[in-house]
Amino acid sequence: MEGIDVVELAREIAARMAPDALLDSDDVGALLKCSARYVTEVYALLPGFPKAVRLPGPGGRKGHPRWVRSAIMAWVEKHVSGRGTTGGRPREN
Numbered sequence: 266m267e268g269i270d271v272v273e274l275a276r277e278i279a280a281r282m283a284p285d286a287l288l289d290s291d292d293v294g295a296l297l298k299c300s301a302r303y304v305t306e307v308y309a310l311l312p313g314f315p316k317a318v319r320l321p322g323p324g325g326r327k328g329h330p331r332w333v334r335s336a337i338m339a340w341v342e343k344h345v346s347g348r349g350t351t352g353g354r355p356r357e358n
Contacts, residue, residue: 269296272340281334282334283334284333284334284335285333285335286333286334286335287318287320287331287332287333287334288331288332288334288337289329289331290299290302290304290305290329290330293308293332293337296337296338296341297337297341298357304328309330313340314340315332315333315336315339315340317330317331317332317335318330318331318332318333319331
C-alpha cells in the first residue's frame with residue numbers, strides 16, 4: 266500500500282470514533298448516509314438535532330460547524346428506537 270500512511274489513517278479513524286470527537290458535516294453525512302450539504306441545509310435546521318459547535322478560526326471568525334459524535338449518535342438512536350410509532354399512512358385491511 267504505497268503512498269498510504271497506515272498509522273496516520275488509524276489515528277484519524279480512532280479520533281473520529283471517540284464519543285467526544287468533533288465531526289464535520291462530511292463525517293456526519295457519512296454516518297447518516299447523506300451528503301454534507303444535506304446535513305447543513307436540512308438536518309442541522311431540524312428541531313432537536315444537536316447544535317453545532319463553531320470553534321473560533323483565524324481573525325476571530327467562526328469556524329465550520331462541528332458536532333459531538335455522541336450527540337449525533339444519541340439523536341440517531343432516538344429516531345431509530347421510535348421508528349414505527351408515529352407517521353405514515355394507515356394500512357388498508
